[in-house]
Amino acid sequence: MIFFKMPKMSIGNRTLPLPIIQGGMGVGISLAGLASAVAEQGGMGVIAANGIGMIEPDYYADGRAANIKALRSEIRRARAMSKGLIGVNIMVAANDFPQLLDTAIEEKVDALFMGAGLPIKNIPVARIRAANVLVVPIVSSGRAAELIFKYWQKTYHDVPDAVVVEGPLAGGHLGFKAEKLQDADQALEVLVPQVIAALESFQEAFHKKIPVIAAGGIFTGEDILRFLQLGAQGVQMATRFVATEECDADIRFKEAYLKCAPEDIVIIKSPVGLPGRAIRNKFLDNAAAGVRNVKRCAWRCLDQCDIKHADYCISVALDNARQGLLDQGFAFCGANAYRVEDIVTVHALFDSLKHEYEAALVGDLVTLKDEYLQTIENRLAGLRRDYRQARQRLCRLGAEYSRAWERKVNSIIEEYHKARNLSDMLRDEYESAFKKLNLFKERFPEKLAELQALLRQFQTDLVLAPAL
Numbered sequence: 064m065i066f067f068k069m070p071k072m073s074i075g076n077r078t079l080p081l082p083i084i085q086g087g088m089g090v091g092i093s094l095a096g097l098a099s100a101v102a103e104q105g106g107m108g109v110i111a112a113n114g115i116g117m118i119e120p121d122y123y124a125d126g127r128a129a130n131i132k133a134l135r136s137e138i139r140r141a142r143a144m145s146k147g148l149i150g151v152n153i154m155v156a157a158n159d160f161p162q163l164l165d166t167a168i169e170e171k172v173d174a175l176f177m178g179a180g181l182p183i184k185n186i187p188v189a190r191i192r193a194a195n196v197l198v199v200p201i202v203s204s205g206r207a208a209e210l211i212f213k214y215w216q217k218t219y220h221d222v223p224d225a226v227v228v229e230g231p232l233a234g235g236h237l238g239f240k241a242e243k244l245q246d247a248d249q250a251l252e253v254l255v256p257q258v259i260a261a262l263e264s265f266q267e268a269f270h271k272k273i274p275v276i277a278a279g280g281i282f283t284g285e286d287i288l289r290f291l292q293l294g295a296q297g298v299q300m301a302t303r304f305v306a307t308e309e310c311d312a313d314i315r316f317k318e319a320y321l322k323c324a325p326e327d328i329v330i331i332k333s334p335v336g337l338p339g340r341a342i343r344n345k346f347l348d349n350a351a352a353g354v355r356n357v358k359r360c361a362w363r364c365l366d367q368c369d370i371k372h373a374d375y376c377i378s379v380a381l382d383n384a385r386q387g388l389l390d391q392g393f394a395f396c397g398a399n400a401y402r403v404e405d406i407v408t409v410h411a412l413f414d415s416l417k418h419e420y421e422a423a424l425v426g427d428l429v430t431l432k433d434e435y436l437q438t439i440e441n442r443l444a445g446l447r448r449d450y451r452q453a454r455q456r457l458c459r460l461g462a463e464y465s466r467a468w469e470r471k472v473n474s475i476i477e478e479y480h481k482a483r484n485l486s487d488m489l490r491d492e493y494e495s496a497f498k499k500l501n502l503f504k505e506r507f508p509e510k511l512a513e514l515q516a517l518l519r520q521f522q523t524d525l526v527l528a529p530a531l
């Protein structure tokens with residue numbers, strides 16, 4: 064059913080059939096083989112440019128030239144193998160960043176992914192636009208995204224086309240301090256909405272959609288769904304693509320993923336000056352113990368790395384690992400590398416990601432339906448309860464009303480009876496007094512007249528008596 068399928072993803076004027084970008088993996092882990100296989104399946108394949116010249120025999124004669132030659136040839140090889148979208152990942156911190164950028168522009172790749180530093184200064188924006196190449200910085204915070212976009216707006220009157228936000232579970236070099244990697248506020252689930260918010264005003268100002276691509280620890284189709292639901296338009300995955308037949312690394316590099324346990328995945332302090340996530344081995348144990356393992360420096364490929372103090376050359380160590388020489392180097396990996404069980408084709412990996420995504424979406428909808436039904440049932444139960452309570456209250460009030468009414472009527476009746484008794488009593492008293500008066504009048508009429516005459520005489524005598 065079309066409804067459950069993974070959506071397409073648009074970046075600038077390009078459309079990806081599936082919202083999956085294969086993260087660039089240096090040194091030499093994602094070359095034309097892996098990138099074209101991913102592009103063929105509808106994702107974007109990405110060639111990692113840093114140290115790519117190490118696959119050339121003349122790298123130690125001229126590292127810069129070898130990098131350019133190898134990058135050009137890998138882009139062309141990938142184009143020949145797929146009509147899909149192909150990007151290039153370049154480390155901003157690399158000393159030949161401008162030359163690698165120029166090469167990718169000349170080869171008109173679909174997108175430039177730029178990380179390990181802020182892609183702000185001396186970016187040939189006019190040439191990038193003329194070549195119709197998309198620009199996608201890799202950041203680890205909303206602040207970094209805002210900084211890049213502000214700089215671009217002010218300096219180039221333009222902004223990048225998308226942003227990869229890489230969380231602390233990613234592989235390779237990490238954009239966090241080692242002690243911050245476990246912080247809850249650095250989780251990818253927190254960073255994605257932060258970066259989306261940071262880009263809002265630039266989308267409005269430039270009238271364009273700037274998709275956010277989530278990266279770091281995304282392992283299953285269910286994870287992809289989760290980050291799309293959080294507002295990301297796509298995901299960047301790397302660890303899962305290592306264990307594919309088409310991945311350009313030696314089989315021993317891939318097997319290191321199959322064999323590793325969670326406790327083998329460690330954070331190292333890389334000579335680049337950043338923490339990195341890798342599979343622990345003797346080489347790394349020696350480096351941690353201070354055993355220096357530097358034979359020579361082909362050319363100073365990184366400003367931050369000083370061969371006099373570095374424990375090893377990171378490019379050489381990674382290139383050795385790519386070739387399967389894991390006793391002379393180490394494998395970078397994401398935090399979920401221990402979950403890798405098989406080496407499969409890129410096609411099979413995409414199939415399982417799609418199925419997992421669809422199953423998760425169906426599961427989500429079933430859960431949503433169940434939650435909805437549950438909500439309605441709870442609401443109905445609540446209404447039933449409220450109705451019962453209201454009815455009980457009504458009965459109680461009715462009973463109280465009739466009780467109050469009865470009490471009032473009884474007291475009135477009682478008062479009436481009291482008044483009635485009083486009036487009866489008064490009437491009786493009046494009647495008996497009246498009777499007594501009449502009896503008195505009847506029995507003593509002559510005495511009464513005599514008394515009255517005496518009284519009159521007395522009053523007259525008083526008036527006539529001489530004054531004393």
Ligand SMILES: Cc1cc2nc3c(=O)[nH]c(=O)nc-3n(C[C@H](O)[C@H](O)[C@H](O)COP(=O)(O)O)c2cc1C
Nearest residue numbers: 086087088089178233234235279280300301302397
């Ligand atoms: C072996 C390996 C090498 C990597 N090399 C690079 C690199 O050269 N440049 C870069 O920007 N990111 C590099 N990364 C990071 C990935 O591109 C990606 O963003 C990240 O690993 C995604 O997390 P995941 O591996 O859990 O899927 C590398 C990752 C791995 C596993």
